[in-house]
Amino acid sequence: MPSANRVLMAVALALALATAGCGGDESEESRPNEIFVEPTAEPDLLPTEEDLRDRFEGIVTEPYDLLVGTCFNQYRYLDRNDLPAQLTTAIGCTRPHNAQVYAIVIHDAPPGAPYPGEKAVDDWGQMQCYEQFEPFVGLVYELSELDIGMITPSRTDWEGDNYHRRISCYLFDRNRWLLKTDVENIGL
Template identity: 35%
Template sequence: MSLSTRPLAVLLASLVVLGACTSSPDELAESPNAESEGNDTAEVEELDETVEPEWAGAPLNPFDLRKGQCFNEVSWIDVVQDRRIEITAAIDCDQPHDKEMYHEIEFPAPNGAPFPGETKMTEWSTERCFDAFEDFVGEEYVLSAYEIGFLQPTQETFEHPVGRHRRVTCYLYDDAGDKLTESAFLTAR
């Protein structure tokens, strides 16, 4: 992709919002989709969709990810319960991992405000994640070896009477789909 079209392609690709992540198999049964993912074209690790894949890390709720934290995402289909299981697992950045969280920001809306819509939320998230990228990595996004993704509130989590999630979590991953083996912080890659 040419350097001049990459930011536009990122914006367009980010308009497709993917399904949510949850923290553990126990919480999966209790929790509806918590967040939607934007601009994530990396494949979720899947060997045989009906067999739980091997994975490393400590399961956590994606809402609990913090800046500089590395993580893996795995997914499989539980044929007994007829549902997809998705797990986000924190892992040390010096271990092979899929992604690293590099920025978080709250969408500016008071409690009780209506969801602004997927398009506006995705555009806002894309812009904020793009703006924060260079300060974390030490390289302009268009010249880097990383892609940008993010988790953002869905209408359900945004308007939930108790949760009222406004947080957008920006993360990066290798643009070739390879595992990362160190933190991307100031690598200038």
């Protein structure tokens, strides 16, 4: 039986490679350079906070403080204890950036309601962000080159004194290229 599993795995791998090679990927020449910028290669190891200070662009901000229309970058690094951490910077939309906030929705759970769980919050947020996509971009999600991301409240935020229910919907390139323009009404 192990050899049958290996054959199935080899067939699945071959199909995946063949599918990946067929269409779908756009060449660098077909991507409009006034909208997209190829990202620089990521290092194998996360940089330290000290290394990152010389490389980040924009104004350091809390992810929950980003407003609709704000373009931003997120940097991952190792903190002083060698634990993964993240830094968010707000940046002008004409500078290369990872993403842009296009909607902010507030979960309809009343204050004091128990945290429904990460999956429930994500599912609700995904539905709300999907509905806000076309009005901002000017094209239905299924035809767009952009994808949807979310900044959602944690259990601590949800159950804290302020009952944080805010979900920030943001756009990013499906191929993980950097954007270098405001994507509102871009129809892409």
